[in-house]
Amino acid sequence: MEGDTLALQIAYKGGALEGVPEAVSANEFIVRIAANESVLSLKQEIERITDVPAETQKLIMPKLFLRSAHDQQRLRDVLPADVLRAYSGGAPGTAKKPKITLIGTRINLAFKIAETKSENVERTYINEFKPSAAARSRETLEEQRADKEYCFEKIEPLSFLPQKERSLEILQRLAAEPGIRAIMRKHKFRVGLLTELDPATNTSMTSKCLGLNTNHGQKIELRLRTDSYDGWRDYKTIRSTLCHELAHNVHGDHDRAFHDLWNTLEREADRLNVFHADSGHRLTSQEFYQPPESDSRDGETARAQMAQAAEKRRLQEREGQ
Template sequence: MKIQYRDESLDFEEVPDETISDLAVRAATHIGADVGRVSFFFLPKPGFMKYPFPERKLSDFITPTTRIKLVGTPNSEVKKIVEMSAASRRTTRPSNFKPVKANKVRDWKKVQEESTYTFHAIEPLPYLPNPEKSRRYLERLANDPGIKASMRKHGFSVGLLTEMNPAEHTTHESKTLGLNRNRGEVIELRLRTDAYDGYRDYKVIRKTLCHELSHNVWGEHDRNFWNLTKEIEQEVERNDTLHGGHRLSNEEFYNPDDSYDEAEHADAGGWTGGDFVLGGSTSEPGLSRREIMAKAAESRMRKEKEAAERRDSPSPS
């Protein structure tokens, strides 16, 4: 059995009746990582898997064409990151030392956390106009300093961040601004205006994302949910170093006529069950959530390989 890990292809002996959980322990041991710090992509199915792993037998779905990608950070690297972070904090300078130029110290603990507590895949709806613009919007949300800081603090990990089709989530009484499926497996956001002639305001959508991230913890709209939502919103505003004030007036996703109305946010709480369809209406056949995440990972792997090949290829003389 071959497993892709970073730039290596690892060979693992096939074990009869082995489960995903068993393989995770073997793989974590092989790379010297804690099992809670590794995850798998089984392509094409069942897709993305993370700790705690199911006790499902590999023989139930592994075929000769199945590809397996292992993601994980060895304990030695984690230790190095922690030590470098501690060393940077211990570093002192003589009182008379005046550097010509300040050196930026990289926060390795923050780097490690941001790679764990993040949106692991980002995909727009390909059948709506200008999907690449939607992708830029989603990527901007994922890289928002306030959102990233809040995700690190609360340990939020989201499998897929995508957009929703307004037509499929509007009634005469309300409209859904966002959905969180299975406590962070998929978050959908209503990026577009109802008439499909533009995009909703960035800060409005960011506030919707705060609401949906709260559903990673609380399903019902009870006091616990609203307290956490308010906490996340305050954290995002406090850490907003890029989009503060009125600087969005010249930005791509600024819409002065848009506003956030909690009363119309009919997301029915943290939704569980069913298959999420990317590329058609909810009644049409499509990909499951795990398949979407797996395809996104496959696409990233392909792009990384193409980029590496371009770097290695000799330049024309």
């Protein structure tokens, strides 16, 4: 079984799919993957086919709901025996098989990007439902004007890395969040360039840089990819890194004032995201990060990595002066 190829037939509940290889119907498709691959590898392959982000996918089958806790487990160890038997051998077959359902929202339904004459990126949002008049009225003319002044002037991936379209989508998703837009307006943040950070040139034996802020907002770089370039980092941590780097627009050192502002930015962004979701005024259909009252162990680790790496960079910069 370990070397077997699975031909999983998956039904997508988000509507019809177009241009999907090995389509079975308008919303069903085949995913071929080795049984000894991880659950996360399956999600990443589904993301490649459907544009449903791996971190927001819900995969449901008889006797099993695949959660993020399963991500590092091998398919042959976690899938029910009847599912493995039905889908092993690499061929879809004709016999009735256990149903596998995919729930999630495709990124390309959330928004489209239009370039302005000045080559800056202008965000044009596409709602999956029409907001109520009351919800629309909450975004005042003043807020719309402020969005143009306090914004990310340019959003660009690293052109020399593969799958730059995916990096662009993640950066655009961050910039489009109602909470992020709100803290940009409130704190009068303006960032010249939002881009990704190359893991290869920002990782050493002793530190891992998760983000960089150059000249108090001239440029912000975020680490989007895994160290081995074979996947994408957790969206929650990327979003927290963005709030961290925005706090450096005001404070250079990692002192109490910096940490207070960082925590404030995360709380404010979260509160605005929840408000827009509850009011029916969702600018996209993505599942935005909502940080818990207390950070998880993974969150604490990420925050510690960000602080340690940034402090080391600043010490090195001072020594070089």
